[in-house]
Amino acid sequence: MAFVIPQPMNSFSFNRSPILPEPIRAALIRLAPILNATGAPWVLGGSCSLALHGVPVTPHDLDIATDREGAYQIGEALRKVAQEIRPVQWGESERIRSHYGQYRIGDVQVDVIGAAELREGDNWTPAKLPSEWEVELVAVPGADLSVPAFTLQHELVVYRRLQREVKAQLIEEQLQSGGHAVQAR
Secondary structure, three states: OOOOOOOOOOEEEOOOOOOOHHHHHHHHHEEEEHHHHHOOOOOEEHHHHHHHHHOOOOOOOOEEEHHHHHHHHHHHHHHHHHHEEEEEEEEEEOOEEEEEEEEEEEEEEEEEEEEEEEEEEEEEOOOOOOHHHOOOEEEEEOOOOEEEEEHHHHHHHHHHOOOOOHHHHHHHHHHHHHOOOOOOO
């Protein structure tokens, strides 16, 4: 069964350049067509998504969210074009568990996170299904490319659930300023 990238809620281009280091930008430009070719649902999350939305953070890696099957499909595709640090497999940390793999494109770490679950107290809560993701297409600076990225509202909820309050505060400030991007025409 082929998967389709979730329909984005909006499409944005920038009224100013986001903070995106060149190695991250170049890896994202190289990675997007590879991810699209897998047919798996995927969305950019984490600090790179935040930076593309104008939040003042500097990403050091790329976080690719997907479902369980997508993690293995994406892992297989990345194995052909990137250094595999850790193959996709089920794993658990203190606050997150998922089908997780780690790859390197040049100097950039790429984390594949499939069917993530977040710990809340003693319970694990599954993340939303791809059809429920809150996604926007966001332009990559200096490239004729837009990528699916979680909305800031979605990221705010996740960062709060992970108890990462510093980033949650930065996201909230960006949302309150209303100045992350200008909707594309």
